[in-house]
Amino acid sequence: MSDSPPGQVLDPARFRQALALHAAGVVVITASSAGVPIGLTATSFSSVSLRPPLVSFYVDQGSTTWPSLRAADRFAVNILAGDQAEVATRFARRGVDRFAPPTAWSPDDHGTPLLGGVCAHLLCVPHATIDVGDHILVVGLVTGAELLAGGRPLLYHHGRFGRFLPHG
Numbered sequence: 001m002s003d004s005p006p007g008q009v010l011d012p013a014r015f016r017q018a019l020a021l022h023a024a025g026v027v028v029i030t031a032s033s034a035g036v037p038i039g040l041t042a043t044s045f046s047s048v049s050l051r052p053p054l055v056s057f058y059v060d061q062g063s064t065t066w067p068s069l070r071a072a073d074r075f076a077v078n079i080l081a082g083d084q085a086e087v088a089t090r091f092a093r094r095g096v097d098r099f100a101p102p103t104a105w106s107p108d109d110h111g112t113p114l115l116g117g118v119c120a121h122l123l124c125v126p127h128a129t130i131d132v133g134d135h136i137l138v139v140g141l142v143t144g145a146e147l148l149a150g151g152r153p154l155l156y157h158h159g160r161f162g163r164f165l166p167h168g
Helices: 012-018 066-071 085-092
Strands: 026-034 038-043 046-049 054-060 077-078 104-106 112-113 119-134 136-148 154-157 162-163
Touching: 026 066, 026 085, 026 112, 038 066, 038 085, 038 112, 054 066, 054 119, 077 112, 085 154, 085 162, 104 162
Parallel strands: none
Antiparallel strands: 026 038, 026 077, 046 054, 054 136, 077 119, 104 112, 119 136, 154 162
C-alpha cells in the first residue's frame, strides 16, 4: 500500500476521538517468560479464523512487556468479566507488579498465568507477528479454551470501562 498524500490523513487526535466511540471487549494477555509472570491489557482482541482456530491482538511497539511476551512459547487470553475494570487498569499500568495481590491468578500445567474471575481463558501458542504502523499484530493459535463464569464481559468505550447490558 502506498502512503496517502499529505493533508489526506486524519490527524491522530481526531482519529482517537472517533475510535473512542467504538465499544471493545477487554482482555488481559498473560504468559510466563523465564519463569516470571507477565501480562498486558488489550482492547484490540479479535477472532481471526475458525479453521485453524486463530485469535489476534495488537501491542504498542513501545510496550515494555512485549519483549518478554514475544519470548514466551505460549500465552493465555483472559476475557475479563464486567466487574474486572480494576484488573484491566492494573495490567495497563507501567511499573507495578501486576500479579501481586489483589490479583487472583494461578499457573496452568505449562506455567502460563490464568487470571481468576474471568469469563474465559483461551490458551494459545504464537502463530505470527507482523509490524503494522506503530503496533505489532500478534496472532495466536488457540490450543484450548476454558469457559468459566457465565458473567457478562467488560467493555471499553469512550475512555471508560463498563459492563454489557443486553437489549430487551
